[in-house]
Amino acid sequence: REGTMDFAITPLPASSAPQEFHCEPLLEYETAYMVRRGHPLAHSTSLHQLLEQDWVMSYTQESFDxxxxxxxxxxGVRLPRQRIIQAHSFGMLQALVESAEMCTWCPRPIAALPQFASRVQPLALRESCQPAQLNIVTRRNSILSAAAHAFIDTLVRTLRQQVRSSRPEDRQIYDRVRLLI
Structure with missing residues (x-):
């Protein structure tokens, strides 16, 4: 709002963005319920089996409901609010999933990243997750700096290259992502 950043890449949905912002869809990605690899409930088949677990999730107070x-x-799951911890960073979320036996819901491609593949595990639950979307958010009627344009152009070009990659490790990630730009 104050103009201290040229843009943000965020899951802020265009429908909930205040009038002063412009949201340009960047990509859509699969989401999943996850636990640490080796979690005692890693073979659960329903979200209802996880009601007694604590959860860590990334959200804002405005997006919580x-x-x-x-x-x-x-x-049909009613989880008490006190069972959900707010993660202020992905590092915090990861640490609590790995060390405190917590469950989470987050982008599915994370489980395919080399630094996380051996540490977290998506759950094969009958309840499915809707895809989420990342947007490029700018202040409406603002002019982006040359650096911001260059960054966004490079990001989009790189994403387009990666999405077409045939490398198996890239396919693990980009088969779960759909570019919207």
């Missing part, structure tokens, strides 16, 4: 609806309520 929508998150609960998307991740739990639409599947």
């Amino acid at each position: 929508a998150l609960l609806d998307e991740v739990f309520h639409r599947h």
Whole structure:
């Protein structure tokens, strides 16, 4: 709002963006319920089997109710608010999933990244997750700096190259991502 950043790449949905922002869809990605590899409930088949677990999730106070609806309520799951810890960073989320036996809901491509593949595991639950979207958010009617344009152009070009890659390790990630730009 103050103009201290040229843009943000965020899951902020265009429908909930205040009038002063412009959202340009960048990509859509699969989401999944996850636990640490070797978690005692890693072979669960339903979200209802995880009701006694603590969860760590990334959200803002404004997005919390929508998150609960998307991740739990639409599947008939009512999880007490005190069972959900707010992660202020992905590092915090990862640490709590790995060391505190917590469950999470996050982007599925994370499980294919080399630094996480051996540490987290998507759950094969009958309840499915909706894809999420990343947007490039700018202040409406603002002019992006040359550096911001160059960064966005490079990001989009790199994503387009990666999405076409035939390397198996890239396919693990980009088969779960759809470019929108």
